[in-house]
Amino acid sequence: MLYQTVGNEDNIQGWWTKLCMEAEDLEQIPMIVFRQNRRPLMCVLPSALAYAFAGPPVHADPRTVVECMDMGIITLDTLTAWSAEQFYFHLALNTTGENHEES
Numbered sequence: 435m436l437y438q439t440v441g442n443e444d445n446i447q448g449w450w451t452k453l454c455m456e457a458e459d460l461e462q463i464p465m466i467v468f469r470q471n472r473r474p475l476m477c478v479l480p481s482a483l484a485y486a487f488a489g490p491p492v493h494a495d496p497r498t499v500v501e502c503m504d505m506g507i508i509t510l511d512t513l514t515a516w517s518a519e520q521f522y523f524h525l526a527l528n529t530t531g532e533n534h535e536e537s
Contacts (some may be wrong), residue, residue: 438456464478474510477508477509477512478505479506487512488508
């Protein structure tokens with residue numbers, strides 16, 4: 435099962451835990467892209483980023499973010515609906531806490 439409550443190496447929570455440790459060492463933001471049985475491509479991000487990207491421009495319902503541990507899971511289409519400029523604006527805003535003005 436993909437969404438198990440206990441993280442281990444055989445499920446997404448185990449992968450996420452390992453990826454977060456590696457990303458921290460490299461000072462990068464962790465992200466997993468996966469597909470499960472003919473379902474849409476999904477993207478795992480830190481929860482704050484998943485919620486930031488699940489908002490406009492696609493006007494996603496908050497229930498589209500599946501959250502467990504410190505990860506948020508959204509469709510890859512939700513993430514790629516943003517322009518590059520909007521993507522980097524929200525990425526900077528949600529990873530540095532700086533107050534940027536969107537142009």
